[in-house]
Amino acid sequence: MELPYVSIVIPCWNEARFVSAFLDSVKAQTYPADRVEILLVDGMSDDGTRAIVRDHALREPNLRLLDNPGHSKPAALNRGIAEARGDVVVRLDVHAEYEPDYLLKCVHGLLRNPEADNVGGIRRPLPRDDTALGRAIAVSTTDMFGAGGARYRTGAGGPQWVDTVYGGCYRRTVFDRVGVFDEQLASAQDREFNQRLRAAGGKVLLLPDISSTYYARSDFREFCAWTFEAGYWPFRASRSVGRWIGSFRNVVPVGFVVLLGGSAAAAPKSRYARWAAAGIVGLYGAAALASAGRLAWRHRDPALLVTLPIVFATTHVAYGIGSIWGVLDPAARRG
Structure with a gap:
């Protein structure tokens, strides 16, 4: 054939x-x-x-x-x-x-x-x-x-x-x-x-x-900008076309940023908010370190133990902030 x-x-x-x-x-x-x-x-x-x-x-x-x-x-x-x-x-x-x-x-x-x-x-x-x-x-x-x-x-x-x-x-x-x-x-x-x-x-x-x-x-700056855009566009595009085009994995960083930002903002006036912020950071840090350790072992690259947690945190925060802006950006309205 x-x-x-x-x-x-x-x-x-x-x-x-x-x-x-x-x-x-x-x-x-x-x-x-x-x-x-x-x-x-x-x-x-x-x-x-x-x-x-x-x-x-x-x-x-x-x-x-x-x-x-x-x-x-x-x-x-x-x-x-x-x-x-x-x-x-x-x-x-x-x-x-x-x-x-x-x-x-x-x-x-x-x-x-x-x-x-x-x-x-x-x-x-x-x-x-x-x-x-x-x-x-x-x-x-x-x-x-x-x-x-x-x-x-x-x-x-x-x-x-x-x-x-x-x-x-x-x-x-x-x-x-x-x-x-x-x-x-x-x-x-x-x-x-x-x-x-x-x-x-x-x-x-x-x-x-x-x-x-x-x-x-x-390049770290280029990576941050790219990650922000990666978070922004599923939400911006969904608003532009009038239907949700993303998946659950696109929403998770938004929840992380909202919970962390909200508890941090309330922390000066609320003991419970301080506990919540500490708990979120602690759980996230433990998960990031565990993933970094697993990947450093798999790739036989000890430097990943230090750099991966930074990259993970940057990814999730930049992606989440980008997603929030994708929800709010007035430019997403299709004429």
């Missing part, structure tokens, strides 16, 4: 540091080269990315550079989908590298599971910079305590139906059936699309034998 034609859609903006290695991993795929097109949709990068892509395109005739003025990620995805000629559309991220059989496994996943509309795998993080903090940030995204229950982060023992996956390998007909990505959402567009897909009767399948390597942020 002839394999379906695949269109790889890649949103991109100012990725000169990563794009060459990424494209090398795409071109190394074992999927038949005559059954693939690579559509890199660039937001008019000004850091040398476009020159690197053009150089790769000279050696890879299936690679096309498309323009995306304004560098909106959902607009990039929609531009790529509109240009795609494939029966299968695969969304890839420049901050990742992919095993040579990644495409083949994704397509086989669709072919072997006809009820699946979107197939994805496990995202395995590496630090962009090999520092104690960078390693802690990367490791924290794989643990239930630090990242919640998203299976594409924490892993799974076998195939599972899930709410979302990293990237995604879609049947082209899905976009005809449920539409494309919401361009009013600067982030969380994947989550919103997959929620819309499932609401229409579609299914998202996680196959743990499919994996990619993602380069996690290592």
Whole structure:
């Protein structure tokens, strides 16, 4: 049986540091080269990315550079989908590298599971910079305590139906059936699309034998800003589209921040509030240290004992504050 034609859609903006290695991993795929097109949709990068892509395109005739003025990620995805000629559309991220059989496994996943509309795998993080903090940030995204229950982060023992996956390998007909990505959402567009897909009767399948390597942020300020945004967008996007697109794991940090902030604010006037604040901090600290110890042992990295509790606390506080702002931000009202 002839394999379906695949269109790889890649949103991109100012990725000169990563794009060459990424494209090398795409071109190394074992999927038949005559059954693939690579559509890199660039937001008019000004850091040398476009020159690197053009150089790769000279050696890879299936690679096309498309323009995306304004560098909106959902607009990039929609531009790529509109240009795609494939029966299968695969969304890839420049901050990742992919095993040579990644495409083949994704397509086989669709072919072997006809009820699946979107197939994805496990995202395995590496630090962009090999520092104690960078390693802690990367490791924290794989643990239930630090990242919640998203299976594409924490892993799974076998195939599972899930709410979302990293990237995604879609049947082209899905976009005809449920539409494309919401361009009013600067982030969380994947989550919103997959929620819309499932609401229409579609299914998202996680196959743990499919994996990619993602380069996690290592700079502390950048990590804080990214975590705030990660907390903000599920709530902002839900308000914008008029329905809840998140899950229980998105709500937990909000509860933590509200309880801790409320008890701390009342502590000067209430002995019970002081006890509550101390109890929350004590229980949280014990859980963070236990998780840090387990992960430090697993990765044979003693530095994680010190850095992981800091990363955990930063994650949950920044995410929770971002979520609260996502609830309150007047800009979320859709006109």
